[in-house]
Amino acid sequence: MQYERKNISAMQGYVSGEQPERPDIIKLNTNENPYPPGPAVARALAAISVDQLRRYPPPTALALRKSLAALHQVEVDNLLVTNGGDELLRLLLATFVEPGQSIAVADPSYSLYEVLAAAHGAEVQRIPLTPDWSLPASFAAQLNASGASLCFVVNPHAPSGSLTPAATLRQLAQEFRGVLVIDEAYVDFVDPALGHDCVPLIRDCDNVVLLRTFSKGYSLAGLRMAYGIGARTLIDPMQYKTKDSYNTDFIAQTLAHAAIADHAYAAATWRRVREERARIREQLHQRGLASPMSQSNFLLATVPAPHSAQTLYEGLKNVGILVRHFRIPGIDDKLRITIGTPEENDRLLTELDRLL
Numbered sequence: 001m002q003y004e005r006k007n008i009s010a011m012q013g014y015v016s017g018e019q020p021e022r023p024d025i026i027k028l029n030t031n032e033n034p035y036p037p038g039p040a041v042a043r044a045l046a047a048i049s050v051d052q053l054r055r056y057p058p059p060t061a062l063a064l065r066k067s068l069a070a071l072h073q074v075e076v077d078n079l080l081v082t083n084g085g086d087e088l089l090r091l092l093l094a095t096f097v098e099p100g101q102s103i104a105v106a107d108p109s110y111s112l113y114e115v116l117a118a119a120h121g122a123e124v125q126r127i128p129l130t131p132d133w134s135l136p137a138s139f140a141a142q143l144n145a146s147g148a149s150l151c152f153v154v155n156p157h158a159p160s161g162s163l164t165p166a167a168t169l170r171q172l173a174q175e176f177r178g179v180l181v182i183d184e185a186y187v188d189f190v191d192p193a194l195g196h197d198c199v200p201l202i203r204d205c206d207n208v209v210l211l212r213t214f215s216k217g218y219s220l221a222g223l224r225m226a227y228g229i230g231a232r233t234l235i236d237p238m239q240y241k242t243k244d245s246y247n248t249d250f251i252a253q254t255l256a257h258a259a260i261a262d263h264a265y266a267a268a269t270w271r272r273v274r275e276e277r278a279r280i281r282e283q284l285h286q287r288g289l290a291s292p293m294s295q296s297n298f299l300l301a302t303v304p305a306p307h308s309a310q311t312l313y314e315g316l317k318n319v320g321i322l323v324r325h326f327r328i329p330g331i332d333d334k335l336r337i338t339i340g341t342p343e344e345n346d347r348l349l350t351e352l353d354r355l356l
């Protein structure tokens with residue numbers, strides 16, 4: 001007997017980056033923050049007593065939403081806390097896309113969008129980015145012509161790290177006749193000198209949801225905490241209808257709250273990542289591995305002939321350094337390299353010199 005729904009049996013699952021158990025592996029493959037969570041988070045964890053787990057957690061993470069509302073200068077009702085950004089993506093599909101309808105993605109981007117769409121039974125319209133990883137000028141027109149009811153745009157872009165200005169996204173939101181999800185998983189690493197800020201869009205555009213996560217900027221990928229910011233008309237149906245009743249647990253809410261309260265600690269790690277990003281980009285360039293300017297915590301480096309990205313990936317893996325190689329046309333000659341600590345990055349450069 002076949003019990004799976006037809007679309008589930010036909011689809012491919014998401015392939016995560018390798019998560020090795022050996023602690024001596026240099027992990028530059030899944031864009032984690034190279035620095036640990038701050039001391040405030042450690043203290044909050046140590047202060048949790050086991051008796052606090054007897055009760056259910058606050059269902060909508062109200063205390064955390066209040067501190068996020070103060071941080072972003074929005075109302076608590078503009079915020080939905082989720083079990084990782086991945087849960088928010090799933091909720092967006094469940095809430096705003098009829099099975100059989102289309103969603104659109106700027107291509108290439110985070111491959112989970114398509115996996116979740118396939119599980120939901122939605123069609124995917126891929127709209128190619130330009131060669132420099134920007135949205136084409138006709139993006140909104142293509143979206144509307146595709147009939148998509150929701151579009152995922154990751155900004156800064158993954159896997160290139162390029163940044164689309166907020167003004168461009170505002171115009172896109174105004175023209176698109178559907179829900180525009182701006183996935184800001186990596187926005188914490190944007191150079192503050194650029195003054196980039198998409199939060200004002202949610203006040204003026206009732207079709208925009210921003211995705212933020214604690215996984216990257218706050219060094220809490222293991223906690224599975226993220227949030228959406230949007231107009232109340234978009235947030236409410238997810239908050240009160242489609243999310244699980246207790247979707248985030250007590251420990252995760254408590255630690256995320258501590259991380260936000262000590263925002264300055266996290267911001268200091270972002271500055272260190274930005275400094276290393278500039279250094280490593282230059283060093284890779286000197287070795288013939290060009291990468292576009294990145295506003296994220298990774299670089300997308302093109303591997304020069306006669307070398308191949310696959311052999312370089314394997315060569316690095318053999319010496320205990322994991323980077324990401326996607327066997328996807330258009331990016332299969334590139335490696336996505338997460339920015340590590342200065343020591344990790346130096347090891348990477350030394351091994352690259354040996355392999356090249």
Ligand SMILES: Cc1ncc(COP(=O)(O)O)c(C=O)c1O
Pocket residue numbers: 031083084085086087110154158183185212213214215221224225226
């Ligand atoms: C572009 C993008 N969006 C969203 C996520 C989701 O992150 P998380 O579920 O850890 O919050 C990731 C994680 O790698 C990502 O790369």
